[in-house]
């Protein structure tokens with residue numbers, strides 16, 4: 001970790017805590033006859049404190065980094081930010097206390113209460129906390145808010161100090177800045193994306209996850225979430241989600257190497273495989289395995305893929321996630337042009353949905369080491385990106401919700417990459433506009449025996465509801481415009497936002513806990529201003 005970031009924290013913390021303590025000394029009459037006037041007194045004490053605070057902040061950042069890395073935390077959560085802010089606040093307050101004996105014994109400056117030194121140090125540390133807690137929380141919030149944009153602006157494989165901070169703030173993420181560079185390159189349409197290796201750490205673990213009705217279900221995951229529970233679905237095989245803006249997904253470019261390190265913390269062997277990409281890799285019990293795929297010599301075709309334990313029972317217990325590969329030329333298209341076909345459409349924003357079914361009875365059988373008969377699957381919970389029903393529509397600030405609930409302005413053609421990692425059939429239905437099904441399991445759908453988008457006579461597969469079987473993938477394009485057939489018709493003088501549901505037509509998936517309705521696979525999408533008359537895709 002370079003010093004830029006610790007200095008960025010230490011300067012305001014030393015100034016603020018120094019000001020606060022000098023104010024207290026002076027109000028309480030704890031001054032020394034040799035103390036200068038107020039401003040100089042503050043400047044002197046803050047300057048004396050600065051090097052100690054700097055060392056403390058540096059250590060705190062490293063500690064927070066280590067703690068969060070050990071937890072394998074990857075999601076940007078309130079908890080990870082709080083851990084970092086708390087570590088910095090405590091360290092800075094302790095540093096203000098350490099500064100007291102330096103000031104008194106080394107420099108002979110005796111401001112501060114006439115208490116035994118250890119008591120005075122303790123008192124000053126506790127007093128300093130009043131200031132260091134809010135200041136460090138504010139600084140962490142500022143750095144995190146600026147982090148992704150700043151990180152994306154710094155291209156190349158070198159991990160920057162800000163990226164290093166994101167590691168601490170967003171939680172032990174070992175992804176090089178090259179991943180963000182690729183995101184940026186694609187966002188700006190540049191063909192020169194840095195094909196730097198993206199490193200993804202995964203941890204096979206197990207534990208209880210909280211379902212939408214508050215009840216626990218025992219699951220396994222490839223990641224650990226902020227609460228210590230298995231992360232289901234597992235982390236994206238790409239740049240950390242914290243560096244991904246809303247309306248974007250974590251992805252790698254075709255041919256951009258992905259180095260996956262998987263640690264199996266359980267006492268049984270597991271496997272890792274990526275459907276249509278990678279044969280099962282054995283991850284022996286208690287061991288760690290590293291491998292690389294999507295190399296320039298063996299690039300993965302652009303598309304949406306499922307990764308999982310090759311055993312379907314283990315996948316349904318939670319060992320799964322998704323991989324998104326974008327064209328190497330940096331264009332925003334779901335796939336590259338193929339001979340004999342119309343060129344694929346471009347899109348403005350994209351979302352990834354992992355549909356899943358959870359059976360807590362299976363969870364208990366897994367926990368107690370009993371065999372699980374695949375024919376007994378009877379899910380009670382249904383999730384999109386790990387959340388259900390009102391969880392996914394309750395708060396726009398909830399990152400999980402924002403990954404499923406797009407907001408957008410007119411004309412933002414939106415690609416949904418949908419994968420079904422569960423064991424049931426699902427049937428997403430978009431209200432508002434129909435979607436165009438661009439791919440089914442990576443292949444173009446056909447209509448009346450003709451492939452969609454065939455050159456010389458385009459057949460579009462336009463659907464309001466479409467099916468997706470277990471282990472299927474779909475890429476669908478939602479036109480982002482006021483509906484053609486709405487009533488009353490679009491009126492520019494009386495334009496409101498349009499908010500529509502998207503739910504699954506396999507009705508059992510609209511429940512939780514065996515009957516609570518509505519819940520399960522339900523999200524909303526909102527078309528916000530400026531609106532206009534309905535217009536065709538790309539219009």
Ligand SMILES: [Cu+2]
Pocket residue numbers: 429503505
């Ligand atoms: Cu419907």
